[in-house]
Amino acid sequence: MKIAYIGTYPPRECGIGTFTQNLVSAVSAQSVNNEAAEGIVIAMDDEAEHYAFPAEVKFKIRQEQQEDYLEAARFINLSGTDVCVLEHEYGIFGGQNGIYILPLLHRLEVPLIVTLHTVLKNPSYNEKAILVEICKMAARVVVMTQKAVDFLTDIYSIAADKIVLIEHGVPDLQFNHEAAKKKFKLESKKMLLTFGFISRNKGIETVIKALPSLVKKYPETVYVVIGKTHPAVLRHSGEEYRVYLQLLVKKLQLEKHVIFLNEFISEKELFQYLYAADIYITPYLNEAQITSGTLSYAVGAGAAVLSTPYWHAEELLADERGKLFNFNDSDSLATILMDLFDHPDELKTLRKNAFAYGQKITWPKAGVRYSNLAEEILQAAREAPPEKDIALDPLMLPPFLLDHIKRMTDDTGIIQHAKFGIPNLKEGYCLDDNARALLMVLMAYKQKRLPLALELSPIYLSYIHYMQNSDGTFRNFLSFSRAFLDDVGSEDSFGRAIWSLGYLLANAPNDAYYQSGKEIFFEAAPNFEKLKSIRSIANTMIGISYYLKRNANDEGMIGVLRRMAYTLVAEYAQHRTADWHWFESLLAYDNAMLPLALLHAASILKEERIVDTAIESMNFLSSITLKDGFLSVVGNEQWYRKDGTQSRFAQQPIDALAMVLMFHEAYHLTKDKSYLNQLFTSFMWFLGENDLRMSLYDFETKGCCDGLENYGVNRNQGAESTLAYLIAHLTVLSAFDDVYKMEQA
Known part of the structure; x- marks a missing residue:
């Protein structure tokens, strides 16, 4: 079985990158049907650094380059991959809320497993829409906490049978507590530890403020903070938060009791620190943390853990695997720390319970679960009936x-724009939209006999009449105060007005509408063959074609339609090449209107060259879109x-x-x-x-x-x-x- 993994990856310094690397190793160590599971990595590149990725990284996606995502989908589909695993976190993908990942996932031709590293309780419209869409495309959605399961079912309406709970894996590493302390020259110290990327929401100041009363009783206490400033924070705020913490340490005269290690350390060294620590602390400032890799690692190492009651901590530290203190509550934290140091047996119990639980969530065990899940999905795909x-x-x-x-x-008339709904x-108003509105309500009344459609139609028809100039042309824009904003509108707006009027003449709900529309239509008619824009010609041709469906004997208008149709045919012949079957040297806006106009004309004129041009250009446009x-x-x-x-x-x-x-x-x-x-x-x-x-x-x-x-x-x-x-x-x-x-x- 071959699995493609999409996510960040070392040497990029990122928690999700470390997770992805561990998952690849854990799954690749398994065998399915006596065959080793092969893993390839599609790594997210933030373009800030030139990473020397290891050999298993077969493709890089530059975060903000949209085409890279499409190329990655093609690469995966052609790589012999059986299953794709996406490590999802909004911030590691390009576009607003990481939306660039969606076109990649749509184009995958293999089953998809998604691991969600963030599930928000109060998502924005876009955040929710993106996550729902990702979950729709996934064969299974993996989360790491029961709270995430609840959010997905209750907030995002994801089917429960699609969700799989696999807790955050932890390295299967073990060290001796005393030996680890000796390595870091902390044998005589009571060591508190926090690690991970540094940012304001980590609440490290809560621990620092708890230290003065603690060190009075236990002056051998030292608090070690390991981790670089989060890259996003560094880009926007520099080291402002770290400087604040250092100044706070100085203000409280704790220079001998607080150590900052501004490093991104290896897992092996990290676990040595965790084994050396007497107490590990995650003092995050709010509950909105659905998964914490640092917390999982601390429990996996058998550390005695104190934490604020964010979502993952409440779940993972239950059953006496750790203790909780309130957000921003330094006094409560100080009390708990002194109580644990006063009662070393309770500290040992926390460590013992955490270690026992950590043995259940090691990476080898997580690898087995992911491997089994991939095989289950593959088997279901093999047995699924063809779509x-x-x-x-x-x-x-x-x-x-x-x-x-x-x-x-x-x-x-109809207002041109809206702010949301x-x-x-x-x-104000424009002719384009009032013409479209007239067309729509006439269609709605014809098909569904909606009273509201008939009620609205004279408003839009009156607008078209009001905007017509004495020479038959039209103004386009009108302010809300009914002031004209132009003298002559665009040719496009002219064509759209004729389209709607032509449709009216073919489908008038009564004679009053017909006579009014006919008058406006023929006032404009002298301008039909003056049009230069091929899209305005196309729109006008559609209007003429509708008119001729009810007035088939109007030879003069048939002649106008034929000449306009051959204007488009001539443009097509001029720009057509062996691999470019189009009316211009580019595809711009409203493209299908050009073949559409010729199809309408062909139904009236029955001329082979018009039909052939319409069909060939339509097929070309379809082949692209x-x-x-x-x-x-x-x-x-x-x-x-x-x-x-x-x-x-x-x-x-x-x-x-x-x-x-x-x-x-x-x-x-x-x-x-x-x-x-x-x-x-x-x-x-x-x-x-x-x-x-x-x-x-x-x-x-x-x-x-x-x-x-x-x-x-x-x-x-x-x-x-x-x-x-x-x-x-x-x-x-x-x-x-x-x-x-x-x-x-």
Whole structure:
């Protein structure tokens, strides 16, 4: 069995790195079916140092380099690995809250075990979403305390049968107490010890403040603090905390009783210190510590342990394996220390109980449990039935609701932007969104006969009319106070207005709507063939195509559609090469609108060159955005230039919508059912089948988040994103109807 481990790794000085190294060694010492377990390491590199990693490190991921994560997934998939083990801690992965690890995990083709080193009681939205997604992808989730199990089931809603409790392993090292004291020249001392990375939340000042009363009675007491300042603290605050502690020692005249060792020592030397110590102390300042490797090591070494009652300490020190004192309570700590020194038999009992328990959690025993777990998962994967293609199923969709659209709309139109789920009135209105809103409510009324949809539609139509200039062009932006913010809007906004008006003319709920829309449409018509932007041409073509579905004998408009279609065909021919089948030298935004427009035109014009261009360009776009089995639209960070690389982030809902519409129209034109599966795959981008595996649809507000960013989901829920989701949702429902009608026929 071959196992790939993802985590930090020595010589990087990191507790999780030491954990990973010990786990690799412990599991590799086991054999499965008489074969040794081979371990390879994918090491996280913080780029601050150039680490000389050992031979078992086969791949390095630079923490903030997104492409490294994707390359690592490819490496693991091609390495012959049977199982992957992820050591998860938010801070060791790139992006906000370590979100860069998600695209790697999505692309793994082997079963995943996740070891969680942190489980938060009060996670942020992103922290919770990331951890839930990681747990979804994992075959098993390993935690080290019962409290972590409880948090995962109660707070994160992770199924209990997916969670495995394997306590933090400890080295199987033993030394003699007296000999260890002699090694460090502490034979005549009562030694207190704390070790680990130094930062303010470690509460070391609590111990220092407890020492004055203790040393009066036991002047031979010495407190040893081993550990470097935490790298993150060092970057942001330097040695401020260590200097504070040193000044406190001087103020309390404890220079002879406190020793700071600013080192990251080896495990062997660490255990010698633990055996030399009379009492080990973890004086952390709050309860939010789900796992402490230093505490596990102290218990494993059979040390007498005192600790504040953080979560792991309460659990590990139960049954007289240690004693607890309150947070920041130096007086209580001093009392307990003096009492233990006064009663050496009780001190021995604590050591004996800790040592007995520590023998149960040594790394060799942990290695057996991880090895057995990996084999169990592999066996289950072998016996699992092959996955079936996801069938179109309306029961998989959330209810179609207009709650957020109603919230975003006033008597002028739909507000352009939102702060989270609340309309941002400062940004006012735009033609783009009111055109999309008109399209959406007309679709909703046609399909579902929703009274609210009919009620909202004249608001959006009135906005379009109000923004039209005397020459038929449109303004775009309007302030909340109804002041015009431009004289002529973008060509894109013009095209989107014509799209919605064309749809209205094909699907008007009554004659008043039809006549009003027709007037605006034909006021704008002289501008159709003046358009230069290929996306505005595409949007306008879609509007014309809808108009012609009801007015098939309008030869003049058919001619306009044909000339505009061949404008796109000409752009395609100009930029097309053997390996680049596209209309431009880059893939930018709203890409699928270009094939979509030609598919619409093809259904009217029935001309082979238009059909061929539409299908070939659609297939090219699909090969780039659907190649991993889910939709990964071109991000707007840098776009995707020919011979360049695809931008992974700043992915926009309008791009996912355009893909849904494109596949729906391709199905209508060709009757090829495979396009319906691609349509559904594209729609699921909104519900979490995307690069980050995070849902953009907000089940609380009924809105849609604004995009996938390199830090996670942009949780603002503006009009554009929510309308894109709702139009896509209605298109999927229409596809269900198409399938049903075909099956009935």
